[in-house]
Amino acid sequence: MSDYQRSWIIGFFLVICLALAGFFLSANKSLQRLDLLIYDLMLPLQAPAMSDDIVIIxxxxxxIQALGRWPWTRQRHAELLDTLLALSPRxxxxxxxxxxxxxNSDADQSLARAMTENNRTVLVVAPIQETPDSIIIERLPIPVLxxxxxxxxxxxxxxxxxxxNRHFYLYGGIADPHWPSMALAMLNVGNDRPIRMPPSYADKADKQTGTGWLRRHKVMLSFTSPEDKAQRISYVDVLAGRVAASAIENKYVLIGATSAGIGDMISTPANQSHQRMPGVEVISQEMNTxxxxxxxxxxxxxxxxALTMILIVLSVTTLFWLPQRYSLVTMIVALLxxxxxxxxxxxxxKLWFAPASALIMTLLSWPLWTVWQYQLNDRFTKKLMSQLEKQSRQHIITGLPNHGVLQEQLHKLxxxxxxxxxxxxxxxxxxxPDSAISVIDRSISDSLLLTISERLKQATESDAFIxxxxEDDFAVLIMEQQDINTIQYAANRLLFHLQTPIHDFGEEIVLTPNIGxxxxxxxxRDCTELLRKAHTAMFKSRLDKTLPICIYTADIGQEIxxxxxxxxxxxxxxxxxxxxxxxxxxxxxxxxRLVGxxxxxxxxxxxxxxxxxxSFIPVAEQSGLINAIGQWVLRKACEDLKLMKDIGLDHxxxxxxxSPLQFSNMTLADEIAETLRNADIEPSRLELEVTESTLMNNMSTAVEAMMNxxxxxxxxxxxxxxTGYSSLKHLQLFPLDCLKIDKCFxxxxxxxxxxxxTLSxxxxxxxxxxxxIAEGVETxxxxxxxxxxNCDELQGYLYSKPIPAxxxxxxxxxxxxxxxxFNTQ
Structure with missing residues (x-):
């Protein structure tokens, strides 16, 4: 399995694990505190304004300072209701x-009378738990009230x-949630018909059965901003008649304690610095919602x-899929x-989704994936370095040790x-040999190198170093040899195995080895010098076609x-x-007569x-300098022809x-013709000579070049x-003008x-x-x-040695x- 495949498997495994972990955290509300903190930060973004229809007395x-210590008699509350009755609250x-x-039972009766006359009063029911171990009970107003x-x-x-406190339940009660919340009850009383709340898809989940205090229809509170609260009117101001009718008329009026120590105080996200809010204000927030x-x-x-898992899978998968250099940006975008x-x-x-589980798992995925990728990159780097080390010491195709390893082996001598x-x-x-098949199919050339390496192994003992x-040069080091005869035998064995024809690839291939x-x-006794001398002997073998095995000598070294x-x-x-x-x-x-x-x-x-x-022409041909030299010779010959023409010697x-390299250049004739035109010389005054072997190397190319x-x-x-191997049949193909008889004849x-x-x-x-033309005529x-x-022309020392222009x-x-x-001289 490749590192790439392993990386994707690990990535898939991490995605599944993180999604399952997020599901578990969300289902168990393990990060509820963090979710609530996020909720509190978001809540002001949708805070509604406080309704003008809500008033707190x-x-x-x-x-308390004006009316005396708390609690007050219910007779006073009856007086307040009578005062409010005249102001027409909703x-x-x-x-x-x-x-x-x-x-004083008269006080209870007075309050009951005032409530009956008002006909719009709502009283509270409270669940009470006397001790931590006791059950919750309902505490109702006394029957008369x-x-x-x-x-x-x-x-x-x-x-x-x-x-x-961030939410409330619309309904609650012992064994059956039949009591509406205070806010809902007031809205129902203040309207001509009861308010019907929209059905909540969470009703079934919220609905409880059993005994004790049960709740139904949970609603999240939309708190107003801390500065935007319900209008407050002091209790004593209403009794004293210091409140305008417009402040109460057709309003929802809440009566409750705001003084510290006499009422319940509740912490809400709307309080600054977590200050607590009086219970009557909490009811006003519920009513406003x-x-x-x-x-x-x-x-x-x-x-x-489910949504938590989906978000984790999408975010983490994107993080794993994109390149690592984008991982930090991707993670930040996913969190946003x-x-x-x-x-x-x-x-x-208006739905609350708790994002903490998805956020934490996405945030956690980044260091996990980064650590894994760094480990993967580290393994990949080590593997790459190992491969580079191997490639730096071995040939990529044959797997044989390379020049550097050979140097190390030579030091062991x-x-x-x-x-x-x-x-x-x-x-x-x-x-x-050049083969069209090996050119077209590179794998054949590689297979040929493998065959050569195998033959070298077959021709040597197991302890030989190869x-x-x-590309085409190999080395074999054989140690612990007793005399030159065993070494010569080993060389002949190498030559025999390499010269044996190869009958693969659909053709017979014969190799030409040169062994130094x-x-x-x-x-x-110096390893570098020893290797240089072996290379020198091999080069001599390549120069001398009759010497497939060349043993280094001082003369050979001097020659090279x-x-x-x-x-x-x-x-x-x-x-x-x-x-x-x-x-x-x-x-x-x-x-x-001198004619040419x-x-x-x-x-x-x-x-x-x-x-x-x-001496120097073969070297020039092998080094590639012959082209530049040949072009110079042609150009100089044309200049000399021009000089001869200018002085009247134009015959x-x-x-x-x-050279063979020049002759293979198909544009040579065009270049020479251009030079002749520029010098105003008749083309017939220039004769180009090619050797017999040059023509026979490539018949089709030779004919085309000659025609040009x-x-x-x-x-x-x-x-x-x-001196070559041409025949009459081949000569008929060539558009020749002259045949030169070699001086050896x-x-x-x-x-x-x-x-x-010669006569033939x-x-x-x-x-x-x-x-x-007969060359080499000396007598x-x-x-x-x-x-x-009947030979046409003669050339040789009898007439003249080569002379300057x-x-x-x-x-x-x-x-x-x-x-x-010249015949008379």
């Missing part, structure tokens, strides 16, 4: 519990876990828990959305168990060092002007002196050799003919077989209508042979002025 300190609620008769009252209403106050239809409902617990959901429900459908034993280091370059240095060998401690010195000296030689073109004249065989010259490159190195073409033809050259009017010659004409071959080449050229006998057999021009001038030819 307060039994305050001023009234309903009167007395928040005083008249559960015991007064000593209860019968005189228009209605009774309960003043049951339930406090939350933090001792704060009902009167303005601002009641709030608490979501039923199953819906609360959960809080916004709770606030939105509170403001619009100093600790050989047998001090007099030898160790052989083989550096092997494997040339793989390394893959780069250095021996410890004979060649060196000289070649490296040659490469260093050649780098930049063209820019420094160290190259020069010499021309070897070509003359007509019969007349001896072959451009030959010479190098005068300040460091190495004069370097022959046989001579210059021949320039093309002929299109521009330049002539073509095949050089060194007879010219210099061996004394042998009958060579002379016969001449006859072949005649049949193909090709001009014939009169050789010249006479070619003249006798100025000397060639002087020779041409001399021949033109004296009208002499």
């Amino acid at each position: 307060a039994i305050d300190d001023a009234s 309903a009167i609620g007395i928040d005083l519990l008249f559960s015991e008769p007064e000593n 209860a019968l005189a009252a228009e209605a009774l209403g309960h003043v049951d106050v339930e406090l939350d876990i933090d001792g704060v 009902l009167l303005q239809n601002k009641w709030l409902y608490e979501l039923a617990q199953p819906i609360q828990s 959305l959960i809080t916004g959901c709770s606030l939105g429900l509170l403001l619009w459908p 100093k600790n050989l168990s047998q001090p007099n034993s030898l160790a052989a280091l083989f550096v092997i370059h494997v040339t793989r 390394a893959h240095l780069n 060998l250095s021996i410890w401690p004979t060649d060196s 060092e000289s070649r490296a010195e040659l490469e260093r000296a050649m780098s930049g030689a063209l820019g420094r002007g160290e190259f020069e073109i010499y021309y070897q004249p070509q003359v007509e065989a019969l007349t001896g 010259a072959e451009a030959l490159l010479r190098w005068h190195s300040p460091e190495l002196g004069d370097v022959g073409p046989e 001579i033809r210059i021949a320039v050799n093309l 050259i002929k299109k521009h009017g330049m002539s073509l010659a095949i050089d060194d003919f007879g 010219t210099q061996d004409l004394s042998r009958k077989s060579t002379a016969e071959i 080449i001449i006859e072949l050229a005649r049949r193909l209508n090709l001009r014939i 009169r006998e050789q010249a006479d042979f070619f003249r006798q057999h 100025k000397a060639l021009i002087e020779l041409m001038k001399q021949q033109a002025s004296t009208r002499i030819n």
Whole structure:
């Protein structure tokens, strides 16, 4: 299982666990205190204004000071009701519990009479628990007052876990919740018909059965702001007639104690600094909530828990799904959305959703996921470092140790168990044949590398160390060898296994290995030097096609060092002007007239002196410098042709050799033609020479390149003919103008077989209508042979060595002025 899959499984598991934990916390109200705190913070955002229809007649300190100590006689309350009767209130609620008769029964009768005349008075019923262990009982007004009252209403106050009152029940009672709340009872009395509250979906959940005090229809209070309270009028001011009728008329009047010590004081979220609110004011808040239809409902617990789980799943899943760099922002947004959901429900459908469980679980998910991701990243980093360490020490395809590990292994040669034993280091370059299949299907090329590595293992003992240095280079280190013969045997075994044809991939593949060998401690006791010498021997093997296994010697080291010195000296030689073109004249065989010259490159190195073409041309071809050098030769030959034309010597033809790399450039002919046009030179004065082997490497490309050259009017010659493997059939395909007989035939004409071959080449050229040039003519006998057999032109030291352009021009001038030819010299 990948780390990516494991991460998603852990994430899914965390989402489920957090959702279940949130469900449990919500169902058990474990975070109720935090939910209540959030509720208190949100409550002011939907606080309604206090209705002007609610008035409190307060039994305050001023009234007690004026009317005497509390409690007052009920006769005084009767006087208050008589006074209020004249002011026409809509309903009167007395928040005083008249559960015991007064000593003066006339006072009770006076109050009952006043209540009957008023016909709009509501008295309170209170649930009382005498001791913590006793049952709750109803405490009702005395019968005479209860019968005189228009209605009774309960003043049951339930406090939350933090001792704060935030809700009330519309109905309550012993065994059956039949008493309306004081606020609801006053509203029913004050209206022409009883108020019908909207049905609550929570009714079923709220409805209780059994014995004791039961409640029904829970309503969350919508408290007004602390500054916006019901109008208060002092009790004594009403008795003294100091209150205008408009302050009471058609109002809901609540009578209750506000003075500290004589009434109940209740903590509510509307109080500043958790100051307590008189019970009569709490009833005014309940009445205002009902009167303005601002009641709030608490979501039923199953819906609360389900919504909690949904919000947790959505928030946490989003947090896990987005990249870790967005996790903090995502978590903050999720918390705001959960809080916004709770606030939105509170403001619009007036439903309270307790968000604490969802908030805590979402908040908890962030550190949990972050810790997991950091651990995952740490594991991934360690795994990546392990893979990098492995890749830094192994080849990615073959899995063999690389160059660095080989160096470590070579350092162990100093600790050989047998001090007099030898160790052989083989550096092997494997040339793989170009194959269209391996180009199209890269996996075949990789499989071929695996096959090579397996063959190396098969050709060596189990204790041999095999390394893959780069794409096509391998190394084998064999220790504890007794003599050079065992090492030579191991080398031959390696060569045999690598040269065995591979019959895979639908074709037969033959590898060309080149093995370089250095021996410890004979060649060196330094591991770096030992590896360099093995590379040197391998490079010599690649240069010498007849030497598949090369054992390092001092001569080989000197040779390769000289070649490296040659490469260093050649780098930049063209820019420094160290190259020069010499021309070897070509003359007509019969007349001896100079008709052409072959451009030959010479190098005068300040460091190495004069370097022959046989030394530096192969190096230039291998290093890729031959293209730049070849272009310079063509450009310089065109300049010399221009110079000859300007002085009236416009009959001579210059021949320039093309390297295989130049010949493969399909735009070369166009570039040469452009140079000739710029110099105003006839294209026929330039002859391009290609070797026989160059033409045979790629027949189709060769024909196309030659046709492009002929299109521009330049002539073509095949050089060194007879040394390659062309046939008459192939020569018929090539648009040639000239065939050059290689000097190896010219210099061996004394042998009958060579002379016969030479005559065959001449006859072949005649049949193909090709001009014939014999190279390497050094004696009169050789010249006479070619003249006798109708050879067209001759070239060699008999007529002239290669000379600079100025000397060639002087020779041409001399021949033109004296009208002499080379045959008479």
